[in-house]
Amino acid sequence: MKDTVKKWLEEKQVDMFLGYKMVHGHALPYCFQADRLDEVDDLVVSRERYSLEKMATHIAAVYPEMKIGMLARDCNQRALKVLDIWDQLKKDSVTTFNVNCCPSPLKNHGDCSYLEPSPVGPVKVELGIDNNMSVEHAEHLDQKERFAHWMYEFSKCIKCYGCRNICPVCFCKDCSLEHPELIRSGGALPTEVPLFHLVRAAHMAGRCIDCGLCEDACPMDIPLRLLYRKVGSSVSDLFGYRPGIDEGKSPFNLIGDAPTTEPRPI
Amino acid sequence: MTNSIEEIEDAECIFLIGTNTSEAHPLIARRVMRAKEKGAKLIVADPRMIQLARFADVHVRQRLGSDVALLNGMMHIILKNGWQAAEYIANRTEGFEEFEETVMGYTPAKVEAITQVSIRDLEQMAEYYAAGSPSALLYAMGITQHTTGVDNVKSCCNLAMLCGNVGVRSGGVNPLRGQNNVQGACDMGCLPNVYPAYQPVTNEAAREKFSKAWGRELPGNAGLTITKMIPAMLEGTLKGLYVVGENPVLSDPDAHHVRSAFAKLEFLAVQDLYMTETACLADVVLPGVTCVEKSGTFTNTERRCQLLTQAIKPLGNARQDWEIISDLSTAMGYEMKYQNSEEIFEEMKQLTPSYAGMSYERLGLDGLFWPCPNSEHPGTPYLHKDTFTRGLGKFHPIGYKDPAEMPDAEYPYFLTTGRMFAHFHTGTMTRKSAHLHHEQKTGYVQMHTGDAKKLGVKTGEMVRLSTRRGEVEIAVVISDMAQEGTFYVPFHFAEASANVLTNSASDPVAGIPEFKVCAVRLDKIVHGENRK
Amino acid sequence: MEYKLVPSICSYCGCGCGVLFEVMDGQLVGTMPLKSHPVSQGKLCIKGWNLHEHVISEERLQTPLLKTNGALQEASWDASIQTTAERFKKIIAEHGPDSVAVLASAKVTNEENYLIQKFTRAVLGTNNVDHCARL
Ligand code: SF4
Ligand code: SF4
Numbered sequence: 001m002k003d004t005v006k007k008w009l010e011e012k013q014v015d016m017f018l019g020y021k022m023v024h025g026h027a028l029p030y031c032f033q034a035d036r037l038d039e040v041d042d043l044v045v046s047r048e049r050y051s052l053e054k055m056a057t058h059i060a061a062v063y064p065e066m067k068i069g070m071l072a073r074d075c076n077q078r079a080l081k082v083l084d085i086w087d088q089l090k091k092d093s094v095t096t097f098n099v100n101c102c103p104s105p106l107k108n109h110g111d112c113s114y115l116e117p118s119p120v121g122p123v124k125v126e127l128g129i130d131n132n133m134s135v136e137h138a139e140h141l142d143q144k145e146r147f148a149h150w151m152y153e154f155s156k157c158i159k160c161y162g163c164r165n166i167c168p169v170c171f172c173k174d175c176s177l178e179h180p181e182l183i184r185s186g187g188a189l190p191t192e193v194p195l196f197h198l199v200r201a202a203h204m205a206g207r208c209i210d211c212g213l214c215e216d217a218c219p220m221d222i223p224l225r226l227l228y229r230k231v232g233s234s235v236s237d238l239f240g241y242r243p244g245i246d247e248g249k250s251p252f253n254l255i256g257d258a259p260t261t262e263p264r265p266i
Numbered sequence: 267m268t269n270s271i272e273e274i275e276d277a278e279c280i281f282l283i284g285t286n287t288s289e290a291h292p293l294i295a296r297r298v299m300r301a302k303e304k305g306a307k308l309i310v311a312d313p314r315m316i317q318l319a320r321f322a323d324v325h326v327r328q329r330l331g332s333d334v335a336l337l338n339g340m341m342h343i344i345l346k347n348g349w350q351a352a353e354y355i356a357n358r359t360e361g362f363e364e365f366e367e368t369v370m371g372y373t374p375a376k377v378e379a380i381t382q383v384s385i386r387d388l389e390q391m392a393e394y395y396a397a398g399s400p401s402a403l404l405y406a407m408g409i410t411q412h413t414t415g416v417d418n419v420k421s422c423c424n425l426a427m428l429c430g431n432v433g434v435r436s437g438g439v440n441p442l443r444g445q446n447n448v449q450g451a452c453d454m455g456c457l458p459n460v461y462p463a464y465q466p467v468t469n470e471a472a473r474e475k476f477s478k479a480w481g482r483e484l485p486g487n488a489g490l491t492i493t494k495m496i497p498a499m500l501e502g503t504l505k506g507l508y509v510v511g512e513n514p515v516l517s518d519p520d521a522h523h524v525r526s527a528f529a530k531l532e533f534l535a536v537q538d539l540y541m542t543e544t545a546c547l548a549d550v551v552l553p554g555v556t557c558v559e560k561s562g563t564f565t566n567t568e569r570r571c572q573l574l575t576q577a578i579k580p581l582g583n584a585r586q587d588w589e590i591i592s593d594l595s596t597a598m599g600y601e602m603k604y605q606n607s608e609e610i611f612e613e614m615k616q617l618t619p620s621y622a623g624m625s626y627e628r629l630g631l632d633g634l635f636w637p638c639p640n641s642e643h644p645g646t647p648y649l650h651k652d653t654f655t656r657g658l659g660k661f662h663p664i665g666y667k668d669p670a671e672m673p674d675a676e677y678p679y680f681l682t683t684g685r686m687f688a689h690f691h692t693g694t695m696t697r698k699s700a701h702l703h704h705e706q707k708t709g710y711v712q713m714h715t716g717d718a719k720k721l722g723v724k725t726g727e728m729v730r731l732s733t734r735r736g737e738v739e740i741a742v743v744i745s746d747m748a749q750e751g752t753f754y755v756p757f758h759f760a761e762a763s764a765n766v767l768t769n770s771a772s773d774p775v776a777g778i779p780e781f782k783v784c785a786v787r788l789d790k791i792v793h794g795e796n797r798k
Numbered sequence: 799m800e801y802k803l804v805p806s807i808c809s810y811c812g813c814g815c816g817v818l819f820e821v822m823d824g825q826l827v828g829t830m831p832l833k834s835h836p837v838s839q840g841k842l843c844i845k846g847w848n849l850h851e852h853v854i855s856e857e858r859l860q861t862p863l864l865k866t867n868g869a870l871q872e873a874s875w876d877a878s879i880q881t882t883a884e885r886f887k888k889i890i891a892e893h894g895p896d897s898v899a900v901l902a903s904a905k906v907t908n909e910e911n912y913l914i915q916k917f918t919r920a921v922l923g924t925n926n927v928d929h930c931a932r933l
Contacts, residue, residue, distance in 0.1 A: 016799070016801065024631045024632070026832070028805060050830075055801070055820070059822070121300070123302060123305055160841070160846075166830070186706035188745065189289055219841040220296060290811060293838050443812030444812060444904075445812060446811060447905060447907065451903065454914075456914060456927055457929075458927060462912060476919070476920075480916060484920065485924055489896070490899060490928070504897060508898070508899075510900070512902075532885075541859060550882050552862050556852065558819055558853045562910065563907055563909065566837065567812030575806055577806065583860050584858070584859065584860055590879075591910065593875075598886065602917075614908070631832070696845060696852065698852045698855035698857055700848075701847075702844065
């Protein structure tokens, strides 16, 4: 891996390479460049996952001509595909070095590098929703019970917007979550439940690539991934489209007024 | 905090009192919630229906300012039932008998009358807390910002010792510090009576040590606390003031009073990021920088000293705060020359035993907990493990006292103040942020539906709140989060400043003002009325 | 073109969460959580996520201000520091060291707080130093 990256940088196949480097025992995202080639020796594949593609969109927004290399797992690849069809980060400007998903036995759980999901406490199982639950299982709960469980989860929300901020495929200029006519701003916590979460879920339709970063970023361990997976399965049933997996435009690129797809200013 | 943040997750019972954790310390609320989901009992004592109260096994809404009575009531029940940690009390504490005598006077019936908490709830709280092994107690400004703040804190300690919860993992008495580096500012001796690491200025040996290190004679009399500085400014005995990174004109109680005190100063220098309300009154304003533009360390509420790395150059002509202080010192004839913050850290740790074993290299990205006395020491996540710092833990007999100001015919409601989730302190930083501004643009008074009906006011209506100290016009928000008879105003907003209203009466020992309780009246604003 | 992520600590509340500052060509463009931080474990609250916004605010002071003819006006560092030093010296000479005081900050670093109290005690010669944390 290191040799390839060095070669890419040397031969100017890429102008920079986004990967990870260890700093005091922590893997941090790092931008490797040709003028500091020997640093590539420190390149590692990290246990932690950052959205390197989101960083790449920030760079591309300022330097559209930049050729960006990056380390990519399956989830990064799916995100890149979505970013391409929504004109946020063009396919041709990115070169990826593919690494295996984490050595997790749970590959089936998320078909990406979601590491061992931490076991969930008994009270959460009883009142809330086990983050490891499958969509099928969740659908088997009776409706009333299901509602109560979700409301329990949502009412923990501290409105950090972390789920949105970390999302590699959230790039709208005006976010519905901040639309005063949809969701009231301010006041006390929790935010409006379940509105906040359902608005976000609806907007993830045709976009969410099931990387799990949102749930990872949620301070309250709300099972966001399960929620968006359900939305994803509806889209797949209705349109036969799975974001980041299927080729071509998303059905949501096509409906309504021509959507604005200019890169989001940072 | 006696214990670390991550330990909270493993407590069997968590008792939150006077802390709206999810809004003021969100990432600690995460641990509380995780503990709860793992099966811990959660007790919340807060007059308002705060977010975490929704998840509590028992939530009590004690009358504002009645915490000592509430805690004594719990301890009464614990003792009555023999739930105390007898062995721990015998081996590790002193002053128990006298304390017991006081507590036995707080019968559930008496406590119910003072606090308006039902006997059943009181018993439930006592039972959960005593049964938890360990139980963690968390508190914040809702405990300290009272004229009886020190009494409140001591009562919390009494309770924790009574059940043997101090000096154990996941237990403890855990004050949640409001600002990122309050802990550090105290540790570094920015207090009128102590040098770094709490070495008293009145102690001959300590004074000699610092005098020798700094090469100057040092004064042996304790200085003024901020609450004493204000009257000294008004009297004209305090004439010059240098304020670094604070906004006392907005953050201090009884703001009108504070403003006139500042106006009397002969000279005021302010070092800050913005033109704050205080900076507007200054003779000199020195632009410092944010944490992004400097390196150095912060010590968080769990005593973890952590390293900041400078990410960008200072904006414009602004300068590192330590450089400004050094230059000022040099200009006054005492040369200070440091290359970087690390050099200052190295000097500091020679004089600060609890930080002695730390270095930038060792701090890394995980930081270290003090006390960390030598370079091999791993740091101390929880305090008082086998023995208290002072040897034996001391029980204090504490009686209940009313707040300095209680509602009466003229000012019939209670007023309390606090934070909301999107803003911080006086808003000098958060209100500059577009996303945070979007969440809450200005101040408001939150009140219960019942009170709103009685007063005939609606959400969004502007009303006048007045206390014996001042008045503000402010918008109403009706919410059943509020307790009936008690209004709540967040203190982040200068134009609807809670601290025009609050009482500067303060705790006699700690000097902390009673922000959390005063008496207030509400008047509708009649259209066309002449403004006072 | 330079792009880096610099690990640091949130400067709002006392939790002390770990953040990464996103810096492009010397400009601060964003804040994100430090995933492996022992306190925050890759999560932040709304304040932490927006930490960069107050830094790059247009309202930041960028030049010292000195009161001249009754109004604050832009001044050089030298003049501002000199004036401050002289005014404090004058007050101390006339009224003694306890007629001046310093308010330190729960917002600045340990190193800076250490210097503030050292300055107050060794240079001004008073123990009149406190911070606003009790407020
Ligand atoms: S990350 Fe979690 S707590 Fe934060 S806004 Fe999203 S759902 Fe709410
Ligand atoms: S991110 Fe939020 S919880 Fe963490 S230190 Fe900052 S303000 Fe506190």
